[in-house]
Amino acid sequence: MVQKKSSPQQGRRGRPRQYDPDSALARAAAAFWKNGYAGTSLDDLAAATGMNRPSLYAAFGDKRDLYLKTLERYQQQSRALSAQLLADSATLREFLTRFYDGALELYRAGEADARGCFSISTAPAQATSDPAVHAFLSESIRGTDAFLADVIGNARDRGEIAASGDPSALAQVATATLHTLAVRSRVGVPRHQLKALAAAAIDLICGTAPRQRPRPAGKRGGNGPPAR
Amino acid sequence: MVQKKSSPQQGRRGRPRQYDPDSALARAAAAFWKNGYAGTSLDDLAAATGMNRPSLYAAFGDKRDLYLKTLERYQQQSRALSAQLLADSATLREFLTRFYDGALELYRAGEADARGCFSISTAPAQATSDPAVHAFLSESIRGTDAFLADVIGNARDRGEIAASGDPSALAQVATATLHTLAVRSRVGVPRHQLKALAAAAIDLICGTAPRQRPRPAGKRGGNGPPAR
C-alpha cells in the first residue's frame, strides 16, 4: 500500500517530495490525537510530520482540512479492521471480544501513552462549532450502530442470542461500551480492567449464561467476574 | 444559595462587584461547553461573563484555573442532582430512568442547542496535556461508577436484580450508557431515541423481564421497545 502510493512518484517532473503522504497524515493524526484540534498548532503539525507549512498546505489544505482528513483516515482504518475481524470470528461472543480487544489495542489503554479513541477524544469538542466535524461524528456513530446491529442481527438469526432481543437496541449498548472504553482509555484505566468491563458488557448483550465455557482470552484472562 | 453568596457583599470596603461569581462561572462554563477549552479565548469568556479580563483573573485566576473551577462546579451540581434523585426513587428501574432523563435534560438532546455532557465533551481533549484535567476526569468516572455500584448493590440486596449480578460490573455498564448518551447528545440525536437507548440499557442492567409493569414515565413513554 505504501509502494502503490510512492511508485507513481516515478516519472514526475519536478523535485521529488520528501514525505510520504499517508505516513504524514498518520503523524498529523497523532498530534491531533494528543492535544485535540484547537490545542494543536500548525507548528506542532509541521514538527510532527517533518514538513514545513507551505508543504502542509499544498498537500492537505488548511488545518481544518487536514484534521478532517485524519478523521476520515481513522474511520477507514477502523472499519477495515472491524470487517476483517468479523470475517475471522465464528460467534458473536468471539467477535465482540476481539472487537473490544482491537479497540483497546488502538486506544493503548494503560500503556505508555494512553490516548483513547481519536474521534471520541477530539471530535466532540469541535462538533458544535464545525458542521463538518459534527456530521462526521454523527455519521460515524450511526455507522458503528448499523454495523453492530447487522452483526447482532445475524447472530440472532443463527440462534446465538434470544429471538426476543432487538439487534438495534443491543447494538447501541455495544456502541455504548465502545464509547466508555474510549473515554476510560484516555485517562489511563489499566487494560485488564477495561477487558473485564467489556466482558461484562458482552455477557449482558449475548444474554443468559455468562461465559458458557472458558475461552482462551489473552493473558490469565484478567481478574474475571468477582461474583458467579 | 445565590443570596448566601451575595449577602456578605454588604459591609465590604471597596467598589461593589458588578457580577455574581456563581452565575459568571456558569456563563464561563457555557462558553467552554460550546467550544471546548482550547477553542475558547479569554475574550470569549469576558464576553460571555460580561466581565473584563482583569476581573476574570482576580476572581478565578487564569484560563486554566477558570476551566477547572467550571468542571468542579459541574460535578458538584451533577452529584447533588443524582443524590436528590436517589432519595425520590423507590426502585432501581425508577432511579435509572430518572437518572438518564435528568442527564438528557442537562445535555439538551435534540433541542435548540445540543451540547452534550460538559466534562465528556471538553475534558478528554485536554486530559493528555493537563494532569489536573486528567485527574478530574479519571476521578469523575470513578465516582460515577462507585455511586451507581452502591445504588445497584442496594437494589440487589432488596432482591430487585439477580443475586448473581455483579454491582460493580453493572455499574460500569450503566456509566457506559451515560457516556454514550453524552456523546450522542452532542451531535443532536433526538431525545426520544436516546430515551429508547436508555430504556434498553436499563432492561439489560435490571435483567430478565423488561418493564414488568408499565410505569408512568414522562410523556407517552417514548416509543417503547420494538421487539418483545
Added chain:
DNA sequence: GCTTTTTTGTACTGTCTCGCATAAATTAGC
C-alpha cells in the same frame, strides 16, 4: 471631606498563530 479599599476599564507588551509570498533546490524533458 479625606483616606482606604476594592473593583472596573483601558491599554499595553510580548508571544503565538495562520496563511501566503517569494526564492532556492531538485528533478524530467529536450
Added chain:
DNA sequence: GCTAATTTATGCGAGACAGTACAAAAAAGC
C-alpha cells in the same frame, strides 16, 4: 546545458492571544 515543473525553505505580515500595569470609579471608615 537549458527550460519547465514541482517541492522545499525562509520569512513576512496581519491579527489573535494571554496576561498584566495603571489609572479611574465607587463604596466604606473615620
